[in-house]
Amino acid sequence: MRRTLAALTALTAAGTALAGCGGAKQTVGAAPPGKQNAFEQRADTIVRDWPKVEPVSGHKEALLPLAGADRPGVSARKVTVTVGHGACDARYGAHVRESEKLIVVSGWSRKKDDKKMCTAQLATDKVTLDLKQPLGHRTLVDAATGKPLAGHR
Template sequence: MRGTFTPHRTLAAVLAMAAAGTVALTGCGTTEKPVKPATMPHMEPQQQDVFERRADDIVRHWPKHLSPMPGRRAAVLPLVSAERPKDAGQREITVTVGHSACDVHFGARQYESEDVVVVSGWGKKKSAKGMCTEMLATDKVKVKLEKPLGGRKVIDAATGKQLAAG
């Protein structure tokens, strides 16, 4: 007896090879049908959001002059200012976010590279219903950095301009 045929062993082997993307299954005919590797939801490449795309663009082209983003987006609000910490070893900067007076949630986010820290404000309104003034509100927000700021430039994602010269 050369080997025992068991449906479970054969199926397990086929599934293992299919997961690796190396199997071509055939039916009764002679046409081969390639099997694509299975994809897991956590393995799919994540799409960059509008802020991440803009920040990535700034990092690639810095220090060339960048034009401001067209229009106003709640995910990329311009900053009023940024305060450079006195100690370059700190992992936190304070920015002043300009947002709508109707925003119930607001904050700032960062995108870091070796040379720059791209920062943007964001805001979320309470609802689309009801009246809202076009009044600008400003609030200071602390942004935590992955690495100390050091000599890196702080760039506003919305305008493409350097903040907190240092």
């Protein structure tokens, strides 16, 4: 019993001494940060390099160009964009990333089943996005093209 108590006291003292190592306060999270998806990477690039942004090359399901956007007022907390997607896509929607000067938006889609026949027909649908802050005078940018959406400068 004495040996156990002595060992426990020594371990507690060592742990207390080591806790101060480095002098910096450490925080522990539940999980490591996740890998950014294609939209998040693109939005970071646009926010960092704006206004010198090139369009993305090729077709990416996470970065579909938008067919347009409604023009809300500066106090609006919702933006409606027109997403172009394949007529046979199972799901579609839009991503949004807000910064101090920009609101970066992109369409996305998910295919149903690659094994079935489908036309290459384009469908468009409106998607309404909730903003964390009012639109204000921020520029609404299409992530795929890197350009401001019509009327949003």
